[in-house]
Amino acid sequence: MTSKLDFAAGDFVVYPAHGVGRVAGIETHTIAGQEVTLYAITFEKERMTLKVPVGKARNSGLRRLSSRDRIKEALETLTGKSKIRRTMWSRRAQEYEAKINSGDPVSIAEVVRDLYRGTEQSDQSYSERQIYQAALERLARELAAVERIDELRATERLEAVLTKAAA
Template identity: 70%
Template structure:
């Protein structure tokens, strides 16, 4: 669904040369096209929201300049995000990870969990930063490190929330890469984690 409000975009104006007595108006250059090419229907990953799908590519006029926008739907979160095509790479928008990268994430889940002695607030910030990086391997580290307490009575509410958010984010990308549903992807991840715990016992 297209928004009725245009995004606020500021374009820097070119300054005329001081040597010119009567400088002619200089038109600001058109934004350079991003080297990221997506079509309608493509799955993409936005760092702070995870996997979404390009549902449209809009063209708008902002301050006299044409602006192309990727319209990305995050169905599970029931939200739509518009990202300028020229700013797509800078914003962190990317294509789905390769199977090789996802395999690295699964390998990370099998590794030894890292136990930090830092205060929970500090650790929570580190975990959230890894989740919002959008990097599957970093997200897998969060899942691995927090899985040992998953479902335990002494697990705090905030720790459980972070664990579930990381697991959900990783499962959604795995599902898109392997073309399976999210529940199946979640079961696959939990199977790897449970095997790791049994081996560590």
């Protein structure tokens, strides 16, 4: 049974739980007597290779990079007013993690916006900073891949948008 391939070697893809990766190749393995075709996806930053069965790629949330319009929407989200709910931090932290792991750039941008602290604002707790950094990194990687710039420039661009919005 061969399913149509959605991605080719060299394509940038987004896996919700890990962010932007690149399809290193398409492999066929025999597992428990069944032939299985897998996407081998590398995540440079984590030095990790993930193998996703072609037939389960869509259900796993594997997708192409966002369109420029979707990235623009994410950048616009950063300029909005932060919406911090008055619930316990542990509950909010779970919601933020879920948004980051959704792989949706607009949801990730909401986390970045809500946890952003300008230089004059109060300090963040360690866990707030960790979640903020994870969201910022995830968004910067996708922005970098879509805009074909390096991750550092993408991060600087996101932070410039945040700083300007906070002013």
